[in-house]
Amino acid sequence: MGKTNPPFMTGVPELLVLRLLSQREMYGYELVKSVRMVTSEAISLGEGVIYPVLHGLEKAGALTAKRKPVNGRTRVYYSVTPLGRERLERLSGEWDRVSAGVDSALGEAGHV
Template sequence: MKVSKELLKGSTGTLVLTVLSQRSMYGYELIKELDGRSGGVFALKEGTLYPILHAMEAERWVRSHWEESGGRKRKYYTVTEDGIKQLKLKTEEWRIFSGAVDAVLGEGRA
């Protein structure tokens, strides 16, 4: 099932920070990781991911560095301390939100 862009928009940044908090990755690698972990639900395009990464860099939630990999230079992204703090806030916010949605939909009932 395909998920609407509106639903994805609110959670994409948190998902990106989550994956990058586990290890540094370059953009295409991050796209593949999100796609694989989500069973194709989070199949981001480069035009969606890179503006998010650039905004996170501007906020100092991630930093980037160039590295050679497989004979190619790739830009790797790493979460900063500020990014970890932001991730904790966003994760807690998501838990509150998803719990409330589940309660309204009846999923929170025993």
């Protein structure tokens, strides 16, 4: 059974989480579905990815958590701190640089 698919990118989950939360506060389970929607199903992050990322970012001071009971169930809403926004800026810039790098490599090789 343990047939783990190869991971396609590193650091991107964190970037996506930060970006989505910078729009509005959300809870974990919501983020799982949001990522799929926003990326048009191109990227699908399971709960096993989202929750650890959330906890890591909170511990790093990039997010704050707020527990809210809704319909009997408890939701943990996360929002981005100023420190989180800096981190978002940095990651976003890194992504731009790297993806531009790849694209230029693909482009140069393509126009044969």
